[in-house]
Amino acid sequence: MGRPAKPLVVSADDRVQLESMARSQSLPAALSRRAQMILRMADGEPQTAIAHRYGVSRPTVTLWRTRYRERGIAGLHNELKPGRPRTTSDEKVAELVNTVLTRKPNGNTHWSRRTLAVETG
Known part of the structure; x- marks a missing residue:
């Protein structure tokens, strides 16, 4: 087993917004779950425990940790996927x-x- 990750640093403003997202009934469940994961990482919970709790792999938890560190809350949203451009205006x-x-x-x-x-x- 590798060394434990350092607790994720979350600003007070981000924490308020993440807590709201984590409780939200109107946001997509995946986005709410990502906010919950970030909050648990900020509280120092091990990534392996978070992965087990949410039924995802440890690399998935690491992905959302990295995306949050690099892009903030905006990084928790799904990225646009490539596809055929629209032909209808x-x-x-x-x-x-x-x-x-x-x-x-x-x-x-x-x-x-x-x-x-x-x-x-």
Whole structure:
């Protein structure tokens, strides 16, 4: 077993925000759990015990410790993942939503992708 990690230093302002996040019912559970892990590390709890408590691996606990140290609370949020860029503009999306919510398709009770595409181009 390696040497124990030093307690994580958390500012008073961050602690207040992390405690709020840890108790939150409206945040995603993963984000709340990350805040709880950071608070436990700040209180000196060993990373192995934290990993066991939350059912994650020790490297996962280390990942969130490192992300918090480097980026603060913002580092606890999920990163954007790469993927195909959007091909539909915000204006077109708004037009489609408006059409679906305000009009009914001719001869049908619900919009399908095909009838919506024919209607809006």
